[in-house]
Amino acid sequence: xxxxxxxxxxxxxxxxxxxxxxxxxxxxxxxxxxxxxxxxxxxxxxxxxxxxxxxxxxxxxxxxxxxxxxxxxxxxxxxxxxxxxxxxxxxxxxxxxxxxxxxxxxxxxxxxxxx
Amino acid sequence: xxxxxxxxxxxxxxxxxxxxxxxxxxxxxxxxxxxxxxxxxxxxxxxxxxxxxxxxxxxxxxxxxxxxxxxxxxxxxxxxxxxxxxxxxxxxxxxxxxxxxxxxxxxxxxxxxxxxxxxxxxxxxxxxxxxxxxxxxxxxxxxxxxxxxxxxxxxxxxxxxxxxxxxxxxxxxxxxxxxxxxxxxxxxxxxxxxxxxxxxxxxxxxxxxxxxxxxxxxxxxxxxxxxxxxxxxxxxxxxxxxxxxxxx
Ligand code: FES
Numbered sequence: 001x002x003x004x005x006x007x008x009x010x011x012x013x014x015x016x017x018x019x020x021x022x023x024x025x026x027x028x029x030x031x032x033x034x035x036x037x038x039x040x041x042x043x044x045x046x047x048x049x050x051x052x053x054x055x056x057x058x059x060x061x062x063x064x065x066x067x068x069x070x071x072x073x074x075x076x077x078x079x080x081x082x083x084x085x086x087x088x089x090x091x092x093x094x095x096x097x098x099x100x101x102x103x104x105x106x107x108x109x110x111x112x113x114x115x
Numbered sequence: 116x117x118x119x120x121x122x123x124x125x126x127x128x129x130x131x132x133x134x135x136x137x138x139x140x141x142x143x144x145x146x147x148x149x150x151x152x153x154x155x156x157x158x159x160x161x162x163x164x165x166x167x168x169x170x171x172x173x174x175x176x177x178x179x180x181x182x183x184x185x186x187x188x189x190x191x192x193x194x195x196x197x198x199x200x201x202x203x204x205x206x207x208x209x210x211x212x213x214x215x216x217x218x219x220x221x222x223x224x225x226x227x228x229x230x231x232x233x234x235x236x237x238x239x240x241x242x243x244x245x246x247x248x249x250x251x252x253x254x255x256x257x258x259x260x261x262x263x264x265x266x267x268x269x270x271x272x273x274x275x276x277x278x279x280x281x282x283x284x285x286x287x288x289x290x291x292x293x294x295x296x297x298x299x300x301x302x303x304x305x306x307x308x309x310x311x312x313x314x315x316x317x318x319x320x321x322x323x324x325x326x327x328x329x330x331x332x333x334x335x336x337x338x339x340x341x342x343x344x345x346x347x348x349x350x351x352x353x354x355x356x357x358x359x360x361x362x363x
Contacts, residue, residue, distance in 0.1 A: 001308040006317040007350035080320045
């Protein structure tokens, strides 16, 4: 019986699911609504503060984790939804989905290291 | 009070019929009559050729699983009064080949069941003892899953099994977990390859309908998904220590 390599992607998918459930809605609320609409102090996301965050080790890690794990979660979910809808995507599209998430991860790491 | 209800049965005799068809019967029933009793009435009084399985009539033998108005249910536990004045449509469990009328061929499931070694692979008792004792908490770890009696409603409910019949499926994986989770068992290493393969737990996408239709509240979706965690741990363990002898 051949061992499946799904555990890697499932672990990323699971971690992304957990993270997005815990911090996703609040991140969207704070960065997308509350601050721009002035419900929260605009100073919260002042350029210098966000820059300082992105320059700290913990901040870099948090940014990469959110971008990468959200991507892996979303791509894995979409890939499985296609299958559930009866669209049986082959290895190529599977690689494309996970490749997209991997590319996003690499980009996030490179960009975060550059700030 | 006796009322009359219309029961439509799927009829199919693979050797002589080109394709399945629905046949309707008008069946007198009382409030306490189950769908199974409706079928028995048809067989006894209207059409002796109707074929279906049953035995216990009390939801413990697992023979009378059918699609009742499109939902996998036990014929003996589903009452006709629920559907009156509408019609009841009884069809064989989805995703299985039909032997005749409402009787399905279970061979595929039975082979899978055998592949998971659904029995205790005896662990050596502690030194000086000749038996393995078990604490109530240890029993709780598997008790719920041991209530599965292979009705196969979960296979009829599982869209993944419908799309890919090679998928080991809910009941077999649940019974696999039932023995892996038993403190007296030493068969884990023999069962993990079934869990780890693409058609093992990884065929599941957590639709969860299996747990919804299970008449014994076994929660196969939970058992399967606990084993995604187990399989992942096993994967990384194997990755880090490829040569380590798999211990149980
Ligand atoms: S006849 Fe035994 S479960 Fe229904």
